[in-house]
Amino acid sequence: MTDPEEAIELARERAVRRRTQGPATEDVSTALDGSISGERPSLDVLTEWSVIEADAGAVYSTRRAGTPITAVKQLLLRLLRQYHAQLESRQTRFNIALLSHFRDLEERVARLEREAADPAREATDSGLGPDRPARH
């Protein structure tokens, strides 16, 4: 009988040995890694999400005999497509405008932080530095 603590150690050793012997198990990719976002989505991801494109094919019913209910839901969505397109476009317009403001703010904050850290150099780089002293 293998003790549970010994079993864990044994499995670790075997996995390492198998890995050194060739590809196989450790090469199995974990499919989900890429789709789990960070705690705060990046600006690029936000830009992608800002365009609302609801997929009417994704509606479903959780009821036991839900197929006809799903069909009715899809029919309703088709009938209301024009209305939903208006809603989607208004929401997308707001999202894109907001993101644009947000980008401007981020750039402005970044520039101000750089200036605060090194005012002389930043002023020179930006061409806004103080006038050179006059030659005598």
Place this chain on the structure above:
Amino acid sequence: MTRVHQALSAVGPFDAVSTQAQAWQELFRRWGTAGEIFADAIDPRADGGVRSLRDFDPDPDDLVVIRYSAYAPTLKPLLDLECRKLLVYHNVTPPRYFWNHHPGIAVACALGRDQLHRYAGAVDVAVADSRFNAAELLAAGAPDPRVVPILFEPGRLASRGRRVKGDGPLILVVGRLVPNKRHDIAIAAFAAYQREAAPDARLVIVGEPLSPDYRRLIQRWASDSGARSVTVTGGLAQPALNALYERADVLLSTSEHEGFCVPLLEAFHFGLAVVARPAGAMPEVGGDAVLWTEDSQPGMTAELIDLAVRDAGLRAELARRGRRRLEQFSFERTAGQIRDAVEAALA
């Protein structure tokens, strides 16, 4: 006479939070205390008897148990009620798991985590079902959160569905089909185990899917991994799940965020060997009765499955330790802790 009502964000047919609400209500009934369950969203497949939160109108003398597992618009007004309040925190999954798969759920999780502090500071008593969850409650501002574990009812595990047929080792994964459960890693580990050690092994994945699309995604991972004999059942009623527990050789969990993990206790009840990642509250629930695998190592997980299936002595020792763990979560013990929390809220 004081009534004890329970309020939830959602009630479903298979999830742990809904099951706990029903278990507590049954307990209250035994104590002679009246009360009802109210929810913001009610799945049409859920057992009857649950009423809409929009109809909730308690008396000032009543106690409201708020079960918190996600944001729901009708939960927040409960904090302004005159009656006494007991918060039960079941954890809210971090939204990062859902942004790319179900934005609506991600929003509910993000708001749920953001607003936890409002609930933590506005109730008479705050309870979490694990120390892991209690730490989150404490961080959210609850002054002295209590730990009251899941009310585990062995009686629910007595009924059996249709007997599970077939030969070969049966590996079981139980839990909602959602990204934080990391079914991709479970499938990768099973594929390695089947390829290296047991070509006739089978994997059964049980759980209510996040969406039909997500269920199809899991099925695609299974087919891409090269594994054979992988079945995704969807949510199962308890008798059918019990029949699977009875036949299975190993319960496998590769989840990376767990507020408690009820399937651990169910597996211990059936004397089933468990191979799992030590995520969230799982180590405090499973203790020394689980073969803990290291993060993101399908190879080591596959080896542990192989050892658990082949070594009868190892399985017997794990079953013995599992029974001992169950004593920590006995019905009587937890019922006493619930009574203490309710009495403290009413004091």
